[in-house]
Amino acid sequence: GKAGNFIGFNIMHPKGRQLIEDFVRVFCDRIKDYRSINAICLANEIQFRSSVFPDFYNNDWTGCDGTQRDGWWSYLKKLYDNDISKLNKVYGTEYEKFEDIEMPVNTSDNPEKIADYKNFNDPILKEWHEWLKSLVREYMPDVPIQSKIMPMLNWGSYYALMGENVEAFADFSELNGCDASAYYKGTPLERKLYWYDYMVSAKAMPIVNSEDHIIPDGDEDFSFKHAIFNSADIWQGAIHGRGQSQIWLWEKNYDHTSYMGDGAAIRPDVVADIGKASMDLNRLSYEMNALETKKADVLLMYSDSSRIHDAGDVWTATEPLYKALMFNGKKVHFLLDSQSNMLNPEDYRLLVVPEIPNVTTETLNKVKEYIERGGKVLIIGNNAFAYDEHNRPHDAEIVKFIRDNSTIIDSEQKYDADKVIFDALTDAKLTNVTLVDAETGERIKNVEYNTAVYDGKLPVNVCNYEWNNKKVKIMLNQTPVTGLTELRSGEALSDEFEIEGYKPLLIQSTLSNPFFDMIGHWAEDTVSLLREKGIVKGVTESAFDPEKRLTKAEFLTLAERAAEINESDYKGGLKDVSSTDWFSKAVQSALDNGTIDDIIENGEFNPNDGIDREDMAYLAVKIYEWKTKTEAAGESYTFTDGNEISDDRKSYISKAYALGIIKGNENGEFLPKSTLTRAEGATVVYRLLNILN
16 A cells, blocks of 8 residues: 555544544444454554655644644654754754655665654554554453554564554554464574564563464475474464464465465365364463463563664574574563663573664663673674664763673674573573483584473473474483473373474473472572472572572561461551552561561661661561560670671671571671572571471
């Protein structure tokens, strides 16, 4: 269409909106009572270019609510403070007035103008969808809504002209609607999964591929590999977030020249294999859900700004890193432009940065903070973080700090993405589970494996993305995993087993300790016992993160659980605690019992601050005394750094020492101002538990 895919009219024109509204109301009124309706797709592969309609230059158009909106020229004037020289400086142009500036119509235009146009045009298509949704909601208030987007990540900067914005669409959607393809002799499956993970990164909601291309249109190839590959597509797609698939094309058509010919419906082996995969997904839905919803611990940076300025490099650099993370057992979360607040090393230990020279200033500063807080950064290329979204140089000192404190891989030299990623994961202590060649012991290549913990067991999904068979072993902390069962077939597997090309296996093993990172750790037995008693939990189903700092709220909660103190609904009173906080009931119990009185300052508990060792001793003693209704006796301690203990904590540390709650380190130090780790905190709670019992 004139304005984009399937659109030949101005979607914001009042007459056009009225026509659409009339249709939607008639349509929805007729189907609103159908119990079979699973979801509503608002639009199919829709794109919109305001640049082709003169109305959008001036303030001659209205939004869906009927109010007048800024045209292109007014938008630019507000953006650049009505100062054409500011715009010219950014664009590198010599415009005399704003009215001389035409909207971009192709990707060869000024990239700075394209960036501004994207921010002007994208909200128009989003608003139109939100209006459509409001109409549907009048008739079907509970039916999930989505709009189908094309997988445009490798389309270069063309996408910036068309209004399709995954993050914007996610705001009004309850499902990630898309069209995506993968073929055994064409588009690789990894690229389809890349698109799924990108969409889920924008918003964690199920993917609906309502035009799921699994066989090329009119394909005369009837190889058995179609069925095997298509079955792998259905299975692996579920792990990467696809909750629903409408296969393209389900029609019995034998015409090789037709785009509707030679589809799945005339291929019995395809129907059988994807049918079995679908039934297995339902039968094993709990295990698959554990794999699909497992939280990522690695971020892969993605930048629309860089894509507009240098689209080819962003895609070329990002795809091999994505695959390397997949093939090293990692779930990938793409860090999008709007998500810099996610840069927290306690949640994501590693940030992988492809060759992306353009990021926002906010993102640059957040990366610096991430490093300062202990986050690991792997950078590919020599130009990362050089410029802002308008291609202006970033603060050289901040860029230097980031690069000086990151691992840098020279993209000018040929490098092994798989090895580079594995080394970075190892440095970040994220390689608990690995898949190795059974004969050589080397890491296996081009095999995706996913791990989780479900019901105290270790489900591992393995899929070989090559057609040759491979013999492998699953290793947990460099020890072979034993007692394997393949859940789809129900067959027992030996420690060394064979994986065929594109035939996923869902393997399960019983775990003595579901926290991978505690196996062999000095606090393993302590944490295991506390987990069995329901006192401690992991940061995920499979990780305890023993070296992560322990917060005041966490220690208080653990200690109260150990002492079996009943929690109370939060009544308020502290500036930094809300009734919606997960720890609010533990805080109320502590307020009722006077446990945290001497920790509160100016009406604040600072629940998310790390707890230091002297506050830990204070809390442990207060909980002991409240639980036992006795005052603990003190005992002289001989810590070599006793002079560093705060005066108001000395008596409590004396009591904690006498009770056996605290001990010094091998150097005789107590380190009163040092923040506890989760492993250290668990050890203290274990001692308190034993003393109380």
